Amino acid sequence: MTIDWLACELHTHTIHSDATHTLSEMAEAARELEFDWIALTDHNTVSGLIGKETVVIEQGISILPGMEWTTFYGHMLTLGANVQQTADWRLIGADDIGKGLTDIHESGGIAGIAHPFRIGSPICTGCFWEFAIGKWQLLDYIEVWNGTSPNMKSYNRRAFEYWTELLNLGIRITALSGRDWHHSQVSGETTISVTYLGLGLDDRASEHDSGGTAEQRLLKAIRHGAASVTLGPLLTLSATEQLSRTETGQTYRLGDTAVIHSSNGNTLSITIEADFGVRKRQWTIVQQKLSLCLVGSKGIVAEWKIVAGSTIVEACLDLTDELWLRAELYGSMNGQEGLLAFTNCIYIEQAKTTVS
Amino acid sequence: MYKTLLDIRSTIIPADRHVHLVHRFALPQGISKLVITFAYSPKKLEDMTRINELVVSAVERYVEADSRMAAYGNPDYGLLHNLLTVSLDDPAGFRGAAHRPSPEQKIFLAESEATPGFLAGPLPSGLWELTISLHEIVTDTCQFHLQVQSEEERRAGV
Structure with missing residues (x-):
C-alpha cells in the first residue's frame, strides 16, 4: 500500500488573536515553504477562519480549522471544524480536562497538549x-516540538523524554510538532519543523484510514499515529512479518500494532527509509555522518551511520519484550547538533497463544 | 445614538488571578452595532525585587534543575505583565475573544463586520455575557474599566 505523506504545520496564529499576520499572508508563506496543510489554531477564537475558502483557493494550500485553548492551567490545541460550538475552555477547571476532552471529541474534533513543559505563569x-x-x-497527541529550531529547546527535550516515558507505560499517544507561528521573520540559523501525516492511497483502506473528508482523514491519521516529524528529510518506518526465510506476512506502518507470533518462530523485518528529496529547496544538511537509530521501549535497538542522502535500511532484529519501535535521525543542521527527525511508533504486541 | 449598557470600573489584586468575571447584560431589540471599550492598568510590573522573586519562583517550579542557570539569566523572563482578556457570548453562544496583550482595546461587532477575534452577524436581543478572564495579575493592584455601548438601527424616516 502506498502512503501519501502530507507536509503539515499544525500550530499557527493570526491577527484574530496575538499574531501579526493575516490568514492569507500566513498561507502564502506556508505555500512558499511547501506545506500542503496548515491548521489555524488562534488563541480562544475561531473568527480567523471566516473567509478560509477564499484563502484556500487564492493561495493553493489546505487549511484545517482549530483553536488553541489558552487556559489558566495549560494550552491545548484542538483540531476539527465544530469544536467551538460544544466545548468551552472557560467552563473547564484544573481537574476537569476529561470533560473538556469529551466535549471536543463529541464535536468531532481531536486535542493535543501544546508545549507541555514551556515555562509557565x-x-x-x-x-x-x-x-x-x-x-x-x-488525549490524542502531544506537541513535543514547539516553536522554531525546536530540537534546541530544553522544554522540548523534556517533552520528548516525557512522551517516551508514557509509551513505556503502555500509553499510546501521538507526538507532533508545531511552529507556534506568530510572525514570519526568521534568522539564518532557524530551522522549521514539519509534521508529515500519512494517508493511505490504496483502494484497500489502511488500518486507520477508512475514508471520509480530507479533514477527517487527517484527524484520524493523527489519532492513529501515522505521523513523522522532521527538520528536513522524511523518516518512515515499517515492519513486515517474516513467516519463514522466504515468506512474508502483513506489513505494519506508523501507528499500527504489530503482533509477533514468536512461538511460531515469526519475527519482524524492519525497514527505515530516510527520504532526502522532500521539500528540497527548504532545508540543507551538509555532508556528514548522520546517525539513524531504531529505538524501542528498551532503548536503542540498532544504529546505522549514513551519509546525508536518501537511504533505506532493513534488518531482522530481536524485538523480545519491546512495546514500541520508532526511528530517530541525529546530526547537525545549520550548525546545531541534535535530533533532526523522528517517526511515531509501530506498537508491538507478543501473541499470547500459538496460531496454527 | 449610542446607549451605554454597562460601565464598570474595578480594582483587582493578585489573589483574583484565574477568576472569570462574567458580566451578563440585556441587549435590547433593534441594535445594529455593539462597542466594547476595555482598558486596564498597569500593564507591566516595574518592581525589580518583585520581578526577581517571581522569576526565581517560576524557574524553580517549571524548569528542570540542569536548565535553571540559563533560565534565570533569560532577559525575556524579566518582562512580567498583567494579562486580562475579553470574550463575548450572545444568547446562542460564542461571539469571539480578544486574546492579545494590549491593555487598551476597542472592540465592535455589527451585522457585516467585527474586530478581529469576533464574529460579525446579527445582534440578537436577550442576555449576552461579557467575560473578563484574569490570566495573570503580577502588580499589587490593577484597575480595569469596561464599557459596553449599543447603537440602534437607523430607521427610515426617523
Missing part, C-alpha cells in the same frame, strides 16, 4: 501543562 501565562490528567486515552 507569570512568565508565559498557562504555558506549562498543569491540568490533572485522569485518562491519557482521551
